[in-house]
Amino acid sequence: MFPTSLIENPTNYRFEGQDGDEDILLLVRAHPITNLGWILWAVVVFFLPFLAPAVVSLFGFDLAVIPEKYLLAFSVIDYLLVLVIVFEGFLGWYFNVSILTNKRVLDIDFHSTLAKDVDIALLQDVQEAKTSMGGVWGLIFNYGDVAVQTAAAKVEVDAKSVPQPNLVADRIMDAAERVGI
Amino acid sequence: MMVEPGVILGFFNLNDFLKGVILLILVFYAIFAFVVVRQVDLMSKTLITPVSPLVKAIGLFNFGFSLGLIVLVVGIL
Numbered sequence: 001m002f003p004t005s006l007i008e009n010p011t012n013y014r015f016e017g018q019d020g021d022e023d024i025l026l027l028v029r030a031h032p033i034t035n036l037g038w039i040l041w042a043v044v045v046f047f048l049p050f051l052a053p054a055v056v057s058l059f060g061f062d063l064a065v066i067p068e069k070y071l072l073a074f075s076v077i078d079y080l081l082v083l084v085i086v087f088e089g090f091l092g093w094y095f096n097v098s099i100l101t102n103k104r105v106l107d108i109d110f111h112s113t114l115a116k117d118v119d120i121a122l123l124q125d126v127q128e129a130k131t132s133m134g135g136v137w138g139l140i141f142n143y144g145d146v147a148v149q150t151a152a153a154k155v156e157v158d159a160k161s162v163p164q165p166n167l168v169a170d171r172i173m174d175a176a177e178r179v180g181i
Numbered sequence: 182m183m184v185e186p187g188v189i190l191g192f193f194n195l196n197d198f199l200k201g202v203i204l205l206i207l208v209f210y211a212i213f214a215f216v217v218v219r220q221v222d223l224m225s226k227t228l229i230t231p232v233s234p235l236v237k238a239i240g241l242f243n244f245g246f247s248l249g250l251i252v253l254v255v256g257i258l
Contacts, residue, residue, distance in 0.1 A: 014229040070199045073254060077206055080250075083243065084210075087217070091236070095224040108227055113220050116227060 005029050005163045008171075015099060015106065026100040026171050030093055030161040031143035038089030046082050049075045098146070098159035100172055103179075105148050107157040121148050121156040126176040129169035148172060200258045207254060211247040218244050 007013070007027045015024075053063050063071060092110065099106045105126065107119040126148055133144030144165040148157040162168055221240040225233040 012231045016227045016229075065195075066199065067196065069258060070196070070203070073199075073203045073258065076250065077203065077210075080210055080247070084213070084217075087239065087243065091217075091221065091224060094230075094232070094236075095228055097228060110220070110224060113216055114223065116223060118227070 005031050006168070015108070018101070019103065022101045022103050024099055024101050025175055026168065027097055028099075028159055028162040028168055029097045031141055031163045032093075033137060033141045033143070034161045035089060035093050038085055042082050042085045042089070045078060045085060048078050098157065098162065098168075100168075100175055102175065105157045105172060107159055119157045121150050123176045123179040125150040125152075125156075126172065127151060129172040129176075131165040131169045133165060146172070196258075200254070203254055203258065204251065207247065207251045211244070211251060214240075214244040214247040 005028060008025070010024055010027050013024055013027055018024075056063055095108070095110055097108050099108070102123075104123055105121045107117075109117040109119075111117055128149045130147045130149065131144055132147070133139060133142075138144050138161075141163070143161050143163045146159040146162055146165045146168045148159075150156045159165075159168065218237075218240045221236050225237055
């Protein structure tokens, strides 16, 4: 089954540094519709080998001068590119998550290929959870950002483009109330 | 004088040039595929999920495939 964006009480997920008595209450990642950008790119690149002869002929170049095996090699490279776009797109979506446990809120971000950023806020330090929704897509598909504010001046944990941001903020505040803010 | 197919201006061999370009792209791709293997490893250690083994397998397959393609291109082209 295709992974979902909002999972309550997941039993088959764990994260690095999770305590033995720590349970995941909520796991959220960006709404699936946010993947549309790289999916469209993958579709365009997938069809490039079919469009290329027509495009280069506009510039007066004939692909017939290139041996067929080289054209085949370029097609393989094109499909490797499709594979990269799809794989990286999926990884970027699947592993960038925000997690609410019975002890803390975490935001795990992989900014680039090998850069990891984990923001953690203890529930007893949480002061408020703010939501913001904007844009046509956000309103149609009901997704937005959730920012968790602690006693520190800056926003500690920021979950981007998550589905049902109000529900996520509510769950965070409920969990924070249980630990006694 | 006979001119070999693909030879332009008597000295520039289009086929050799294309083979070089293809090999260069594939070498860069193999390096990138290796980085992706490390990336997947890092991600899977940070967040342990049901799909982690599958994603790792895809990353390793991708890297192996990229190395195989280099060998194939050297042999065939």
